Amino acid sequence: MSPEEDHNLTTLLEVADVVAIFGKSWGLHVKDILRTTPSENLRLIRESVDFLKRNGATVIYDAEHFFDGYAADRAYAMRTLKAAEGGSDVIVLCDTNGGRLPSEIFRVVREVRRRIAKPIGIHAHNDAGCAVANTLMAVEAGARHVQGTVNGLGERAGNADLTSVLPSLKLKMGAKFSNLRKLTEISDYVYELANIRHDPYKPYVGRFAFSHKGGVHVDAIMKNTRSYEHVDPDIVGNRRIIYVSDQSGKASIVAKAGEFGLRLQKSDPKVEEILQAVKEREGEGYQFENADASLYLLMLEMLGRGRSLFDIAAWTSIIHGDGERVTADGTVMMKVGDKIIHTASQGNGPVNALDLALRKALKEVYPKAEGVRLTGYRVKEIDAEVGTAANVRVIIDFSNGGESWSTVGVSTNILEASKKALLDGYRYFLLRNH
Template sequence: MRKIQIYDTTLRDGSQGENISFSLEDKLHIVRKLDDLGVDYIEGGWPGSNAKDLELFRRVHELTLNHARVAAFGSTRHPRYKVEDDPNLKSLVEAHTPVVTIFGKSWDLHVRTALGIALEENLDLIRESVAFLKSCGKEVIYDAEHFFDGFKADEEYALSTLKAAEEAGADTIVLCDTNGGTLPSDIRERFLRAAAQVRTPLGIHTHNDSEMAVANSIVAVQAGAMQVQGTINGYGERCGNANLCSVIANIELKLGMRAIGRENLKRLTEVSHYISELANLPPRQDLPYVGKSAFAHKGGIHVSAVMKETAAYEHIDPEVVGNARRVLVSELSGKSNILYKAAERGLKIDKSSAAKVVVDKLKEMEHYGYQFEGAEASFEVLFDRLVHGTRDLFELDGFRVITEKRGASESTSEAVIKLRVDGKEEHTASEGEGPVSALDRALRKSLTTFFPCIRDIRLTDYKVRVLNPEGGTDAKVRVLIESSDGKESWGTVGVSENLIEASWQALVDSITYKLKKEYGPRSQSAGEESGAADKQLAVRKEPVESQHS
């Protein structure tokens, strides 16, 4: 089986992406994670460019890596320095990495305008820099910057830069689509022309400015590339680099070649999300293979088919890359969505009729503005009310929320709530940083006496979306809340023209979900059960003033 080397440049090229800044400790954690994943090369950064990268190369030697080789990155020598005196090359040697990657100019435009030197002098820079690093005992990877644009402008000169690197002893020559504007057909043609001119193993480095980075990387592998450079999640300057999560999966699963090994593929999703967290960026849900939506099914026809044969709408088994199949419930759902979701969450349902009741209610509620894709706990609470006639373990008599502001001081909020549990009344007040915080604290405070497990619940995320902005201050809003008890996280939703009411709905569903998990559902009496679900939605549509005195 043909082995393709995976060269990760997340720590250098990836960190050049907008809004990405890794700390030194972040970078060390990423090195360990990439080594565990099985990548062959980890580019640590440019030791001559900043103090953080310089310190990284000092610290990385303290790590025990099982597989990956760390590379230091830099450029060919500056025209005004002799090779042995060039500060950049000296810093690369002093980084003490087994591998050094340097880039040089392949495009005559850059030689004349960026460097301001003659074309032949640029060839000298390449030859002398590679030869110097080889004399220092380094494995040298030469990145031919802008090769594909340079080839288009002056084929002969672009190829001569590769020959200069080869003559000096480069171990690998990487052809770079630095501007990211080359199409796959041109990548293939120019790659094959280069391969016919040099014997040194070739690699590929692509950018995503034309949304072609992964496709161009795969085309190059098919044309003979032995190394692919890229970043986890496609992070990088402008539109990013080739996404190694997709590249690796395609090499292993589509081309039948070895990148990191099938046994390591199961870590791919975990690594993608881990590096997203360290980058302080939300994981992109629509990423192929590793995104949360990569194997999510929403349309009823799709779900029905997937339940019979997963290959009907999935090109691979999601578990192969460490991901999972998801079925979404929405106004597009059919009975198959509900049956699948019920089975997934361990909910009992009568297939003949109850599923249609749930589907109809979901469509009605989503038309009003509800969305259950990020609020599966609310779906489960609604499901139990509709299918099993369960009722809440507490009953609200009313609440009042007051926000007070005096002069230039910070505003304060207080919530007063009155509710009953098994006929016992509880009347509680609590303050908070804002009205929702005060209401959340008052609700949990009033219930903790009856249900001690509520002490464990924490609100971990709170999102508000205006559904009809043209409504101005009377617009309808959807509130999504994420809660956690330290063991599990769950999402709930509320919708109303009143922000406090929408928040209340989501808070109640959150606590109801937790209580159900702890104490089990409570069935309604025969009289209560009739029409309970319709009443629930009707209540949620009423103005807040009529509900909470």
């Protein structure tokens, strides 16, 4: 078949000015997958690329499995590039199986650059965990075109992650392109589109990328941020987070209080009291790293600034089973000042029913509570060795459409732990917005 008869090639010309196509660089694929001869494969590459170029396209040629092919038969792998060189604008070397290491990528790209005049690109997969490193080493060796995906999403172990590649190129290797202040936002947006939970440990854009917990680290960060941060988080649209835990010191408490708008000095006796309260709670199973709202309420309590906007006098949450259908009823008796409010709601589970009843009661006095929604619910068994009598930790995520916050509750009863986290969530919102 000639290129003119190839529907795939003619369609590309109809819909795009810039076209990326791939061809085989590895004899194994030529023989076992395409089931053709080496010379026929070269003809297919040459004629396809030339046809696209002749018809006005900018052509990006992806040399699939190039590094594997180069390792097996470098002479033939180079012949495939030569076949594409005449009609292509960029030749992209692909580590399609993702198994090559950075030192090899650097060496091969440098060797190819000496023999190919066209700009060289890199396309790396992450099967050996080296996609980002391989991409950067290729650029170091002379590649000027980079392929990757946001968050590294891709087949198998994924592709080179542009949220790591781009800031490293700009901030570490002097690449010239526009600012990266939307990078974290873009990463979050793509995770939401893909309905994939965000990875908090991602370099540059993860929630933990610029987080600090240990007392020594936090104390140093408060004196000079460069002491434990390789770049300013604001450059990539991220932010610094100070976590408070049983590893924390007074500097962590002061820094975290500052984030909440509470001004404290390390010499203030209240700082030591808050630190001890945190350690006591963590001894009971609480963790505040992912529950800032509960930590804020604890700080207010220890500082004597807490306000009881409502109290729960009684509550129930009951499950009903009817064949395959299961529902739950939740009731709340709430006291706000001298007012007693009774509400009941039905939900698809006991926590949902309790949340609906609680929100129904709150909105009678605090209308803004109507806009609060639960966006996440996680349960962790703390001391599993005691079986069903184990303490459980419940973390609940909330949002009102513009702000997000999280709370924690601990109990041997999962509903009691959930209730604690629910109440903290609404109390935090009302204190910050009432």
